[in-house]
Amino acid sequence: MDISILQKERAKYQPELPKSIRGAVKLITGHKTESVANQKEIAELFPNTYGMPLVSFEAVKTQQEKAIINVGVILSGGQAPGGHNVISGIFDGIKKINPASRLYGFLGGPGGLVNHKYIELTDEIINKYRNTGGFDIIGSGRTKLEEKWQFDKGLEIAKKLNLNALVIIGGDDSNTNACVLAEYYAAVNAKVQVIGCPKTIDGDMKNEMIETSFGFDTATKVYSELIGNIQRDANSAKKYWHFIKLMGRSASHIGLECALKTHPNITIISEEVAAKNQTLNEIVDYIAGIVVARSNNGENFGVVLIPEGLVEFVPEMKALILELNDLFAEDSETEKEFHLLPQWQRNGWIADHLSASSSDVFRLLPPNIATELTLERDPHGNVQVSLIETEKLLGEMVKKKLTEMKKSGEYTGKFGIQFHFFGYEGRCAAPSNFDADYCYSLGFTAAMLVSEKKTGYMSSIRNLTAPAEEWIACGVPITMMINMEKRHGHMKPVIQKALVDLNGAPFKYFVSKRDEWAKSTQFVYPGPIQYFGPSEICDMITETLKLEKA
Ligand code: FBP
Numbered sequence: 001m002d003i004s005i006l007q008k009e010r011a012k013y014q015p016e017l018p019k020s021i022r023g024a025v026k027l028i029t030g031h032k033t034e035s036v037a038n039q040k041e042i043a044e045l046f047p048n049t050y051g052m053p054l055v056s057f058e059a060v061k062t063q064q065e066k067a068i069i070n071v072g073v074i075l076s077g078g079q080a081p082g083g084h085n086v087i088s089g090i091f092d093g094i095k096k097i098n099p100a101s102r103l104y105g106f107l108g109g110p111g112g113l114v115n116h117k118y119i120e121l122t123d124e125i126i127n128k129y130r131n132t133g134g135f136d137i138i139g140s141g142r143t144k145l146e147e148k149w150q151f152d153k154g155l156e157i158a159k160k161l162n163l164n165a166l167v168i169i170g171g172d173d174s175n176t177n178a179c180v181l182a183e184y185y186a187a188v189n190a191k192v193q194v195i196g197c198p199k200t201i202d203g204d205m206k207n208e209m210i211e212t213s214f215g216f217d218t219a220t221k222v223y224s225e226l227i228g229n230i231q232r233d234a235n236s237a238k239k240y241w242h243f244i245k246l247m248g249r250s251a252s253h254i255g256l257e258c259a260l261k262t263h264p265n266i267t268i269i270s271e272e273v274a275a276k277n278q279t280l281n282e283i284v285d286y287i288a289g290i291v292v293a294r295s296n297n298g299e300n301f302g303v304v305l306i307p308e309g310l311v312e313f314v315p316e317m318k319a320l321i322l323e324l325n326d327l328f329a330e331d332s333e334t335e336k337e338f339h340l341l342p343q344w345q346r347n348g349w350i351a352d353h354l355s356a357s358s359s360d361v362f363r364l365l366p367p368n369i370a371t372e373l374t375l376e377r378d379p380h381g382n383v384q385v386s387l388i389e390t391e392k393l394l395g396e397m398v399k400k401k402l403t404e405m406k407k408s409g410e411y412t413g414k415f416g417i418q419f420h421f422f423g424y425e426g427r428c429a430a431p432s433n434f435d436a437d438y439c440y441s442l443g444f445t446a447a448m449l450v451s452e453k454k455t456g457y458m459s460s461i462r463n464l465t466a467p468a469e470e471w472i473a474c475g476v477p478i479t480m481m482i483n484m485e486k487r488h489g490h491m492k493p494v495i496q497k498a499l500v501d502l503n504g505a506p507f508k509y510f511v512s513k514r515d516e517w518a519k520s521t522q523f524v525y526p527g528p529i530q531y532f533g534p535s536e537i538c539d540m541i542t543e544t545l546k547l548e549k550a
Helices: 007-009 038-043 082-095 110-114 123-129 146-159 171-189 216-237 253-262 268-275 280-294 314-328 331-339 343-352 356-364 367-373 390-407 433-451 506-520 543-548
Strands: 026-031 052-060 069-074 102-108 119-122 166-168 195-196 241-246 301-308 416-422 458-460 473-477 482-487 490-495
Touching: 038 052, 038 482, 052 433, 069 082, 069 110, 082 123, 082 166, 082 171, 082 301, 102 110, 110 146, 146 171, 166 171, 166 433, 171 195, 171 490, 195 433, 216 253, 216 301, 216 433, 241 253, 241 390, 253 301, 253 506, 253 543, 268 433, 280 301, 280 390, 280 506, 301 390, 314 331, 314 356, 314 367, 331 343, 343 367, 343 506, 390 416, 390 490, 433 458, 433 473, 506 543
Parallel strands: 069 102, 069 166, 166 195, 195 458, 241 301, 241 416
Antiparallel strands: 026 052, 052 473, 102 119, 458 473, 482 490
8 A cells, every 4th residue: 555755654653642641540549520411311321320430540550460452442423633543542552451452443433333243453453553643544424323123233242242332532412422331331230331522623612511512622723824825825826715614513613713723804603693692694794894804904805714514503593493303303394394394495494393483594594505405414403514605605795795884985995705614634634743632542541441440431631721730531431421301303412512612712812813813914924733852842731721721
């Protein structure tokens, strides 16, 4: 197989582990936990895995001999840089615990567990994937594990392969799956443990005990390089406004981190839009105001960052989406009726089935955006926001507004526009040193949690602003992160997503700077990820972590 020169060199990189888990370790049991909300309901739904204590690992002088542990690993949901290092961390971890331990990879996500599609991951396979991006070692998928027959099929193969545990590498929805599965296996005394690992470029799988999800560091570095390059182009040609939509689903962590790294003229933060109850027209007025102000300074160019989940946070759009979700609730009469309609009748039918206010909003949307809002939800009931062209919606609305302002003499500039969407280009990049080390440590810690017979825990590495050797390896009960939310029209226990905290240091710092960045041109050009060279550049952590932990 041909590999790039970088890949060849990168294969030699030995990821760092926290010092405390490099040799012999001892489990330390901390205090008992409770769920982040809806404690009574969650305790009732998870009687076997609720309220378990936090655990951590400490170095000791001698290690007792440990039993063989066989593990099945699943990559779940969207790709995130570093997934292969989690797997190599698990592999090295279980082999260190007992060299006869074995690792199996289920193919194509949670569906592989249910359909019994797997491979054994050997040294030879693992070595080809160390420090590489992507999830192609075993593939990923979005099958939701929620039905008893799926759990039982999983148990069947786990028994056949003599597995002690499953490790599910995923975001909030996939770790919710892990939690539900752990509870079921504990309830039927299946003797199969389930451990989760916090993955997602979106950065929203974090909380008091999980400082960041893996992949966020690398993906935001890739997007920031691209944004920086576009800013240079904008500042060179001086003739375009670039509207850039950034992946990240609901939360705006990616947009905020990229803004902190690159200082664009405008960054919309969805959580702020919701808090201020801003309408679409108000957002358009805000952007147009900055375009006019810059034009008055002779600068008919700029860069706007737009989080991909924005439409779900604009109050009138949010109300519309909630109504649409109910209309498309799984197996509902309306859902069935809608799918029988020919394409040309669908938008009219929807408008007739909405409340008067949502119907007005729906009818005023450009037809392509209206159709994008009605596309199939993902298996977890989420609107597929990456398919909605919010950058075009806002760009076209700003253009219209400026045309009106031109007519009334309030604006005399030129408005050329370019659209971009950065998402998939960041999800499989070769992991930064941070993500390579972080992921390897998460995998290694997952192996230790399995060896300690823990189930329903998420592998957690803390103290991430310190050098890797000072990181702390822990286990956090997943039930601690769960609350009740409406999905597919029904209340379900799910991990609470972390949105941008408007009282948090990263957002406050951004607010203190954004007017300056809007009026004058203060672009920063971060350039590409560096894997070799001085530590200040190779081991850089995110601005978000720096500010949150300052
Ligand atoms: P996860 O939450 O599974 O990590 O997904 C991340 C993500 O990249 C989102 O940012 C994006 O909205 C979505 O996946 C796109 O999904 P798909 O890969 O199915 O197009």
